[in-house]
Amino acid sequence: MSTTNAPIAKKATREGFGDEIVKLGKENKNIYVVDIDIGKSCKTTAFMKELPNQHVNVGIAEQNGAGLAAGLATTGKIPFISTYAVFGSLRMAEQIRQEACYPFLNVKIACSHGGLTPGNDGGSHQAIEDMGVYRTIPNMTVIMGADYHSTRKLVEQAANTYGPMYLRFTRDAVPMIYDENEEFEIGKAKQLKEGKDVAIIANGDTVYLALQAAEELEKEGISVKLLDMHTIKPLDREAVVECLEIGKIVTVEDHNILNGLGSAVSEVIAEEGKGKIKRIGVQDRFGESASYEKLMELNGITVENIVASAKELLR
Amino acid sequence: MKEVSIQELKDKAVELRQAAVTMVYKAQSGHPGGSLSAADIISALYFKEMDIDPENPKWEDRDRFVLSKGHVAPIQYAALALKGFVPYETVNTLRQYGSPFQGHPDMKKCPGIDISTGSLGQGLSCAVGMALAGKRDEKEYRVFAMVGDGECQEGQIWEAAQTAVKYELDNLIVFVDYNRLQIDGTTDEIMPLQDIEKKFEAFGFETKNIDGHSMEEITAVLDEIRESENKLPKCIVANTVKGKGVSYMENVVNWHGVAPNDQEYEQAMEELAGGLK
Numbered sequence: 001m002s003t004t005n006a007p008i009a010k011k012a013t014r015e016g017f018g019d020e021i022v023k024l025g026k027e028n029k030n031i032y033v034v035d036i037d038i039g040k041s042c043k044t045t046a047f048m049k050e051l052p053n054q055h056v057n058v059g060i061a062e063q064n065g066a067g068l069a070a071g072l073a074t075t076g077k078i079p080f081i082s083t084y085a086v087f088g089s090l091r092m093a094e095q096i097r098q099e100a101c102y103p104f105l106n107v108k109i110a111c112s113h114g115g116l117t118p119g120n121d122g123g124s125h126q127a128i129e130d131m132g133v134y135r136t137i138p139n140m141t142v143i144m145g146a147d148y149h150s151t152r153k154l155v156e157q158a159a160n161t162y163g164p165m166y167l168r169f170t171r172d173a174v175p176m177i178y179d180e181n182e183e184f185e186i187g188k189a190k191q192l193k194e195g196k197d198v199a200i201i202a203n204g205d206t207v208y209l210a211l212q213a214a215e216e217l218e219k220e221g222i223s224v225k226l227l228d229m230h231t232i233k234p235l236d237r238e239a240v241v242e243c244l245e246i247g248k249i250v251t252v253e254d255h256n257i258l259n260g261l262g263s264a265v266s267e268v269i270a271e272e273g274k275g276k277i278k279r280i281g282v283q284d285r286f287g288e289s290a291s292y293e294k295l296m297e298l299n300g301i302t303v304e305n306i307v308a309s310a311k312e313l314l315r
Numbered sequence: 316m317k318e319v320s321i322q323e324l325k326d327k328a329v330e331l332r333q334a335a336v337t338m339v340y341k342a343q344s345g346h347p348g349g350s351l352s353a354a355d356i357i358s359a360l361y362f363k364e365m366d367i368d369p370e371n372p373k374w375e376d377r378d379r380f381v382l383s384k385g386h387v388a389p390i391q392y393a394a395l396a397l398k399g400f401v402p403y404e405t406v407n408t409l410r411q412y413g414s415p416f417q418g419h420p421d422m423k424k425c426p427g428i429d430i431s432t433g434s435l436g437q438g439l440s441c442a443v444g445m446a447l448a449g450k451r452d453e454k455e456y457r458v459f460a461m462v463g464d465g466e467c468q469e470g471q472i473w474e475a476a477q478t479a480v481k482y483e484l485d486n487l488i489v490f491v492d493y494n495r496l497q498i499d500g501t502t503d504e505i506m507p508l509q510d511i512e513k514k515f516e517a518f519g520f521e522t523k524n525i526d527g528h529s530m531e532e533i534t535a536v537l538d539e540i541r542e543s544e545n546k547l548p549k550c551i552v553a554n555t556v557k558g559k560g561v562s563y564m565e566n567v568v569n570w571h572g573v574a575p576n577d578q579e580y581e582q583a584m585e586e587l588a589g590g591l592k
Contacts (some may be wrong), residue, residue: 053451064440064474071444074430075375075452095437148481237579
């Protein structure tokens with residue numbers, strides 16, 4: 001359902017991390033990458049080659065990687081632990097809780113293969129709970145950029161902002177939405193469209209779907225406010241409250257509908273006591289081997305479903 | 316390193332033991348058994364071996380100490396109190412609201428704690444990170460870590476051990492407080508450790524085996540390690556007795572995490588005053 005006939009430029013957001021971290025590492029000798037053997041697919045190979053003195057590879061040992069990163073952070077280093085989202089969240093969750101979040105150390109977890117993007121790897125590798133896990137740990141910040149350029153900017157901000165943070169990237173190429181000069185602020189939603197009939201709040205790889213859906217709705221005369229909520233914690237509460245003036249909100253995420261973006265927005269709606277929401281996301285079920293697109297379709301994370309959900313709220 | 320006599324270190328160990336038991340007694344909560352087994356090593360590290368500065372606890376060139384077996388915090392707190400990192404009266408506040416002496420070491424609340432611990436198996440990884448940073452930055456500091464024997468049942472200990480060897484962290488010195496007891500029974504009953512020294516050796520560590528209550532042996536092994544020029548991380552298996560110094564606590568599983576009553580406390584303080592037999 002592309003709105004233009006021109007081919008859309010695409011790039012995986014893990015590439016954004018891989019490119020940005022080299023630039024950051026050259027500027028700041030305290031930036032470290034802690035690899036857990038899968039540097040090739042997490043795009044840290046260039047960092048390893050160009051900055052070997054700031055690189056560590058602990059092998060297939062996530063828990064140790066997390067603790068080692070915390071040790072580095074106590075000496076003023078800024079370690080980025082690089083692995084897949086399913087391991088970077090669940091396999092090392094307690095180590096990160098105890099050794100990074102509890103003592104509030106400057107440890108970053110930078111994960112590729114977020115959400116359903118590792119489609120053909122199957123359900124074992126599709127991280128659908130990761131952002132929810134980290135959202136519940138005090139002191140943690142949880143981020144997913146929508147495209148290559150926004151991911152680069154958010155990685156840069158993460159490096160320059162003290163505290164434990166979880167950053168999640170796509171394995172698959174996703175459309176480029178922003179140009180390289182666009183600025184992003186952790187914890188501050190990016191408004192892509194101003195509108196008055198319905199609000200759509202999306203993050204990560206679903207922002208492009210939401211953008212297409214908004215354009216479809218506009219063709220039918222429905223005015224859409226669209227937010228890229230790249231940071232789900234701390235949530236930009238003010239931006240959500242502004243959406244409550246419209247009162248009808250659709251959230252879209254490549255994550256379980258439990259405890260991700262949709263849940264975070266629902267909490268604000270419930271506390272404010274006004275507004276209605278429809279949550280689009282993974283339907284609290286494990287994935288399986290299939291193309292990324294097929295898995296998104298199976299869960300209703302599609303342009304069509306965003307359009308239909310918006311219209312349902314307007315009925 | 317400071318020039319300190321063995322007798323002075325033994326005297327400090329008496330004070331450490333008394334302070335640790337007092338803390339647990341006043342809190343009526345905490346872990347005396349493992350605190351007492353670690354006391355002599357802690358004395359040698361804090362009062363002789365480590366370069367640390369109570370006036371500047373975050374001094375970047377300081378030696379680091381990681382208490383991976385974080386539940387024996389009272390013995391480390393005793394050292395911090397006696398060294399002046401915190402006022403000595405802090406020993407009366409263990410586990411109380413607002414105290415720097417949290418139930419387990421908290422680097423945010425207590426000066427002199429280099430990393431928060433309490434979840435077993437994790438501290439050694441943090442120590443490896445600190446030692447690696449020291450090597451990369453060409454610093455002279457060393458990192459001392461203490462792990463429990465039961466704690467070595469955690470797989471992460473061995474993940475950390477292999478990393479220390481890979482990165483040639485000869486600035487890392489690991490003590491295993493081998494008191495042979497854990498909460499549910501003896502380590503042999505719960506999960507036998509086999510030859511813990513050989514295990515570390517097989518991972519590539521330079522290993523030593525000592526009586527963890529002999530100040531002569533502790534200081535001798537530390538002297539030896541200080542002079543060592545190989546690139547291997549070091550592991551000292553210290554054979555100890557849980558509850559060492561208080562007759563009714565020695566080798567008794569139940570004294571892992573129980574506080575003494577008034578009468579027991581009085582007896583403990585008397586026995587400890589006489590030093591180790």
